[in-house]
Amino acid sequence: MTKPWDAIIIGGGAAGLFCAGVAGQLGKKVLVLDHADILGEKIRISGGGRCNFTNLHSGAANFLSLNPHFVKSALARYPAKEFISLVQSYRIAYHEKHQGQLFCDDSAKEIIDMLFSECAKGNVQIKNPVVVQSIVQDAGSWLVRTNGGIEISTSLVMATGGLPVPAIGATGYSLDIAKQFGLNIIDPRPGLVPLSFTSEEFDNLSELAGLSLPICISAGSKGHRYGACQFNEDLLLTHKGLSGPAVLQASSYWTEGQAIHINWLGIAEAYGELNIEDLLNNDENRLKLTETILASVMPQRLAKTFAKQKNLLGRKWAEVSKKDQQALKDLITNWSVKPAGTLGWKKAEVMLGGVDTKEMDSQTMMSRKHHGLYFIGECVDVTGHLGGHNFQWAWSSGFACAQAI
Numbered sequence: 001m002t003k004p005w006d007a008i009i010i011g012g013g014a015a016g017l018f019c020a021g022v023a024g025q026l027g028k029k030v031l032v033l034d035h036a037d038i039l040g041e042k043i044r045i046s047g048g049g050r051c052n053f054t055n056l057h058s059g060a061a062n063f064l065s066l067n068p069h070f071v072k073s074a075l076a077r078y079p080a081k082e083f084i085s086l087v088q089s090y091r092i093a094y095h096e097k098h099q100g101q102l103f104c105d106d107s108a109k110e111i112i113d114m115l116f117s118e119c120a121k122g123n124v125q126i127k128n129p130v131v132v133q134s135i136v137q138d139a140g141s142w143l144v145r146t147n148g149g150i151e152i153s154t155s156l157v158m159a160t161g162g163l164p165v166p167a168i169g170a171t172g173y174s175l176d177i178a179k180q181f182g183l184n185i186i187d188p189r190p191g192l193v194p195l196s197f198t199s200e201e202f203d204n205l206s207e208l209a210g211l212s213l214p215i216c217i218s219a220g221s222k223g224h225r226y227g228a229c230q231f232n233e234d235l236l237l238t239h240k241g242l243s244g245p246a247v248l249q250a251s252s253y254w255t256e257g258q259a260i261h262i263n264w265l266g267i268a269e270a271y272g273e274l275n276i277e278d279l280l281n282n283d284e285n286r287l288k289l290t291e292t293i294l295a296s297v298m299p300q301r302l303a304k305t306f307a308k309q310k311n312l313l314g315r316k317w318a319e320v321s322k323k324d325q326q327a328l329k330d331l332i333t334n335w336s337v338k339p340a341g342t343l344g345w346k347k348a349e350v351m352l353g354g355v356d357t358k359e360m361d362s363q364t365m366m367s368r369k370h371h372g373l374y375f376i377g378e379c380v381d382v383t384g385h386l387g388g389h390n391f392q393w394a395w396s397s398g399f400a401c402a403q404a405i
């Protein structure tokens with residue numbers, strides 16, 4: 001009989017391939033099994049095809065998890081600067097786009113090729129497409145039955161990612177295996193996802209589809225699963241609702257029935273650099289039309305829509321009652337609205353929830369209940385903010401695991 005593998009990794013995406021390369025180069029005999037015809041598809045489509053592969057500022061505060069401390073050890077042992085050094089060693093050109101977000105200059109394919117090269121250096125064997133039919137633990141070994149036969153290993157690493165974008169082969173298989181072995185799962189939900197609205201809530205904003213502007217958004221609350229958040233980023237109005245970085249970020253903190261709050265004047269008003277009271281009470285503006293005053297601090301189309309919404313279109317500010325003035329101020333600086341839902345797994349970038357971190361050792365990613373069973377990447381209840389943090393978690397958790405197997 002052939003010598004069993006040191007590790008079988010199920011899922012050859014970001015976390016699985018990275019972990020395989022590191023473990024292989026540490027001298028481990030590693031097999032990667034994946035059901036897809038082509039590996040690394042999520043990397044390929046990430047960052048608009050340019051892969052936002054990490055973030056210069058990636059730290060515990062950028063992650064949502066029921067245990068916010070869980071990520072600390074793995075991030076400290078494999079921080080963003082380590083992955084950047086690896087990228088540099090492959091001479092992959094990259095640039096910083098916004099708030100520490102690093103993107104490839106050319107193509108996400110360069111990151112995929114790099115991961116394959118790292119695997120090749122570690123003599124990692126990759127089999128795909130393979131259907132994993134069952135996994136059992138027997139006398140300290142892991143037996144993986146596939147449509148190509150049985151594979152045996154000392155360690156089993158689950159790295160099948162999360163549920164977003166089922167069209168490219170996303171499954172919840174790691175969660176199924178966690179459940180099979182009695183581990184708790186934190187209810188999975190779509191994260192970094194556009195929000196949808198009923199036509200009543202959305203009024204005539206859908207007419208502005210395509211408009212993008214910087215805003216300040218808050219969502220969640222102290223008692224909420226992941227607490228409260230506030231982001232100063234761009235919002236994009238679409239036919240279906242709200243999207244853009246600000247809304248994607250807030251969506252991870254939002255739950256059904258809750259309101260989100262938007263200050264349409266963005267960071268300038270939220271931080272007191274622009275005062276809506278001063279603007280509206282300025283004597284020079286008294287004889288101006290409401291929409292003209294608003295258009296001095298926001299896109300004209302939006303200014304008109306807001307004035308129309310409050311029946312103030314074409315009205316001089318001096319003629320507007322105190323009550324209507326207040327209603328307009330509230331609409332602009334604290335638009336409180338309840339989204340109807342999200343656009344779901346098809347449009348989500350990440351999965352919130354996953355294998356409960358209480359079940360795992362934060363140093364190694366190993367299950368506390370089952371020796372040799374590991375979970376890495378998106379299948380764990382660790383979800384990053386938008387901006388390269390999710391890949392950083394894939395690299396950091398994969399690295400921690402590779403040291404332990």
Ligand SMILES: Cc1cc2nc3c(=O)[nH]c(=O)nc-3n(C[C@H](O)[C@H](O)[C@H](O)COP(=O)(O)OP(=O)(O)OC[C@H]3O[C@@H](n4cnc5c(N)ncnc54)[C@H](O)[C@@H]3O)c2cc1C
Pocket residue numbers: 010011012013014015016033034035036039040041042043045046047048051052053054132159160161162164165168169170171172173348349350376377378379387388389390391392394
């Ligand atoms: C459109 C989009 C854009 C994104 N852009 C970014 C970005 O720019 N920056 C960023 O940080 N994050 C981004 N993300 C998130 C990022 O892609 C994921 O967080 C990351 O890929 C997770 O890595 P992973 O290895 O856990 O899972 P994945 O990379 O998804 O890999 C999982 C692997 O498991 C395989 N698999 C699944 N089920 C099975 C099964 N039953 N049997 C065998 N194999 C299986 C899959 O085929 C896949 O190869 C984006 C996500 C999406 C959807």
